[in-house]
Amino acid sequence: MAGYTDVVFRALCTSFGCDLCCTEMISAKGLTFGNAKTADYLALGEDEDTIAVQLFGHEPDRMAEVVRLIANRLGPHLRCIDINMGCPAQKIVSNGDGSALMRTPALAGRIVEAAKAVSPVPVTVKFRKGWEEDTCVSFAKVLESAGADALCLHPRTRVQQYRGEADRSAIGEVKAAVRLPVIGNGDITNGESAVAMLRETGCDGVMVGRAALGRPWIFREIKAAIAGTPYTEPTLSERLNVAIRHAERIEAVKGPHGLVELRKHLPRYLHGIRGSGALRTRLNEAKNAAEIREFLLDSLRNITI
């Protein structure tokens, strides 16, 4: 997820059982232009052995060039290439990238073919239910014919953005229409909804986005639900200690700028905690991870779940 799934957050998700974490989406154009910030997205975390790299772009030749570049740079640490054909953001679709490719399926197919021709690892595609109409089944077939190795569907249209409910039936329809592994995404918020997604759609795996923010232990919950084993929600102290780990790691990896980025994450760890308003304000004023640790541990005396 752009702005969130950096090396630090991915490491937390992995530690709680996430099987495959993806980089933030990376501009194919930015990489070929040697943009240093873009290249930073390819860094592996301390405990990360392999990563899935997500790219966006609309030019088949450039996609091939970038896949080659990434494969050379990451070698055995590259697990798969995922191509973003789902992003609804105006600044992305106005260039013909992200979900705009659902309006140009032939071009989408050529992009997958170009990536596949040079990729030493599987090429997957993340897409939506459609642009405005439901076109995901025909789109999935184009991607399959082009050689995609797996598909991930977020079943809302671009026009819907994030409104309304994810339409699980569309995932079932895509699964029934292709022979590829299909990963279901959208509105998974706990173990129960992950199991329901698998059962109702026949999909092969699930992808979690927003519900992992401030709750990276959701992967442990989902795995327990799938395995049918007991799961205990972390205590308040355990939750806050995950937030502390997040703060300490992001400071170690990114320095003071990391703490600015952390401001997006911290309130999410406090979601649903009564009396955490004053703590949020205090955390925003923290000068370093040591202060964040101090404020969070201090708060354990005053707040409850």
Ligand SMILES: Cc1cc2nc3c(=O)[nH]c(=O)nc-3n(C[C@H](O)[C@H](O)[C@H](O)COP(=O)(O)O)c2cc1C
């Ligand atoms: C802030 C934000 C950033 C996102 N960035 C990406 C991204 O870079 N690549 C991607 O494929 N999807 C991205 N998504 C979409 C999610 O991966 C996911 O498809 C969507 O949020 C629905 O799943 P969820 O209900 O589990 O969040 C993003 C979503 C949000 C809210």
